[in-house]
Structure formats: C-alpha cells, structure tokens
Amino acid sequence: MIDVQDATFEAEVLQRSMTIPVVIDLWAPWCGPCKTLGPMIEKVVNETNGKVVLAKINVDENPQASAAFRVQSIPAVYAMKDGQIVDGFMGAQPEATIREFVAKLVDDDDSGPSAEVQALVAQGDEESLRQAVELDGESVIAVGSLAALLLSQDRAREAVEVLSAGPEDEQLLPLLEAAREVAFPIDAQSQMEQQLTELLSKVKDDEEAKASYLEVLDELAVGNPESAATWRRKLASQLF
Numbered sequence: 001m002i003d004v005q006d007a008t009f010e011a012e013v014l015q016r017s018m019t020i021p022v023v024i025d026l027w028a029p030w031c032g033p034c035k036t037l038g039p040m041i042e043k044v045v046n047e048t049n050g051k052v053v054l055a056k057i058n059v060d061e062n063p064q065a066s067a068a069f070r071v072q073s074i075p076a077v078y079a080m081k082d083g084q085i086v087d088g089f090m091g092a093q094p095e096a097t098i099r100e101f102v103a104k105l106v107d108d109d110d111s112g113p114s115a116e117v118q119a120l121v122a123q124g125d126e127e128s129l130r131q132a133v134e135l136d137g138e139s140v141i142a143v144g145s146l147a148a149l150l151l152s153q154d155r156a157r158e159a160v161e162v163l164s165a166g167p168e169d170e171q172l173l174p175l176l177e178a179a180r181e182v183a184f185p186i187d188a189q190s191q192m193e194q195q196l197t198e199l200l201s202k203v204k205d206d207e208e209a210k211a212s213y214l215e216v217l218d219e220l221a222v223g224n225p226e227s228a229a230t231w232r233r234k235l236a237s238q239l240f
Contacts, residue, residue: 001042001054002124006064011152013055013065015175017080019144020121021105025056026066026076033092034075040095041077044102050118050141051106079105083174121145138167147175156183160222184223192220196231203238 004012004024013022025041027034038056045054059066059074069078069085078088079101087101120132121141126149132142143166150159159179163172195216202209213235221228 001045001056004055004057004062004065006062008152009057009062009065009068011148013080014083015151015178016053016055016145016148017083018174019148019171020050020141021052022080023052023054023102023105024069024078024080025054026059026069026071026074026078027056028058028060028074030060031074037075037077037092037098040098041102044095044098046122048102048106048118048122049115050120050122052102053122053124053145077101081105082171117142124149126150133162133166137165140167140169140171143167144172144175147172147179151175151179151182156180157222159183164222180223189220189224189227192216193227193231196220196234200234200238203235 002012013024016022023041023045025034025038027038042054045052057065059071069076073090075092076088076090079086087104089097089101093101114136117132117136117139118141120128120135121139123129124145126146129142129146129149132139133146136142143162147159147162147166150156150162156179160176160183163176163179166172196213199209199213199216203213204210217228217231217235220231
C-alpha cells in the first residue's frame with residue numbers, strides 16, 4: 001500500500017500503472033464509509049501477492065491528484081492499467097464486489113514473477129524492491145516498481161540505471177523515457193556533445209583526451225544511447 005501525494009502522483013500512480021495494475025482509493029479522515037471500505041480493499045489487494053498495488057490518496061491533502069479523477073464524492077475507487085482508468089466505483093461496497101473488482105486486474109499468466117518477488121514488490125519500500133530485482137532482474141513488475149519509486153524521490157539518474165539494466169520490455173519504455181528526460185535534459189545532452197566535439201580531434205594522440213572522451217561518452221550513453229552510439233562510431237573512425 002502506498003500513500004500518494006500530489007508530488008508523487010505521476011510516478012507512483014501513472015508511471016507505476018505501466019508495469020502493474022494500480023487500485024486508487026480516494027478517501028478522507030472524516031469519511032465514515034471510507035473507514036469501512038479502506039481496510040477491505042487493502043486486505044483484498046494484499047492477497048494478490050504483489051500482482052496489484054494499492055495507492056491511497058487523501059483528497060483533503062492532495063487536491064491536484066483528486067482533481068485528476070474529477071471526484072464528486074468519496075469513497076471513490078479506480079483501477080488503472082497502462083496509464084488509463086479501466087474500472088471504478090463509488091461508495092462502500094461488500095467484500096465480494098471488491099474481490100471481483102480486483103480479480104479483473106490480476107493477470108492469469110502463471111509465467112509471472114515468483115511468489116517471493118511478488119511479496120517483496122507488494123511491500124513497496126526501496127530495500128524490498130531492490131531485493132526483488134536481485135532475485136529476478138527480468139521481472140518487469142520489480143524493475144518498474146523500483147524505478148518508479150526512485151523517480152518519485154527525485155532520483156531519476158538511479159531510475160535510468162535500474163531500467164537500463166532491466167529487461168527490454170515495451171511496458172518499461174514510457175518510464176525509461178520519463179526518467180531520462182528528468183535526469184538528462186536536452187541542454188545537458190547538448191553540453192556533453194559539445195565536449196565530445198572538442199575532444200574528438202585530440203583522441204588519437206592524447207591519451208588524457210581519449211580518457212575524457214570515453215568518460216563523457218559513458219555518461220551520454222545512460223541518457224541517450226542512440227546519440228552515444230553515433231559518437232562511438234566517430235571515435236572509431238578517428239582512431240582507425
């Protein structure tokens with residue numbers, strides 16, 4: 001279960017939903033039905049062992065996030081997959097209805113992550129997510145969840161590194177692009193390319209220049225692999 005703030009909404013809900021279904025529970029401390037519904041949702045989601053994530057949003061403290069759902073009354077619950085709302089309901093509901101709601105989000109594919117990885121992902125903290133990635137570095141859910149957490153903490157560069165080392169999966173691409181945009185803005189990339197331009201003519205006869213070129217190239221490769229590949233070819237042409 002994740003307590004989502006306005007500042008973390010994009011990473012914790014929108015971006016995370018690209019790799020794992022997210023149930024969003026919009027509530028407030030003064031809402032009586034919310035106090036009944038909330039624990040039931042948490043119980044049912046926990047039973048999915050990490051296949052679904054629960055994001056709770058206090059509408060009083062996070063007006064921007066609640067406005068994104070155009071909330072008219074609470075409790076209001078929505079399901080999001082691939083950045084899109086796919087289901088939802090308002091008001092208190094019996095547990096059977098909640099189970100049916102959550103069951104629709106669970107992937108029936110048995111080839112998914114192990115129960116241990118799912119349990120670690122469900123805990124949601126950085127230590128647990130890193131353990132999940134260590135156990136299964138090809139798990140889209142584990143890698144995506146860790147990257148989304150790092151991105152929400154303004155650690156975009158680390159998120160890029162985690163995603164770059166993870167599986168090549170279309171579900172992770174939007175998250176990787178978002179992390180690169182934050183970690184390596186266009187002006188920073190332009191500055192690196194300017195450095196490479198200045199160093200390129202020196203690399204053949206100057207080992208120090210060559211070492212600097214490779215250092216900048218490695219940095220650029222994290223943020224823009226295609227551009228780095230072009231500059232790597234230029235280096236090869238210059239040397240040979």
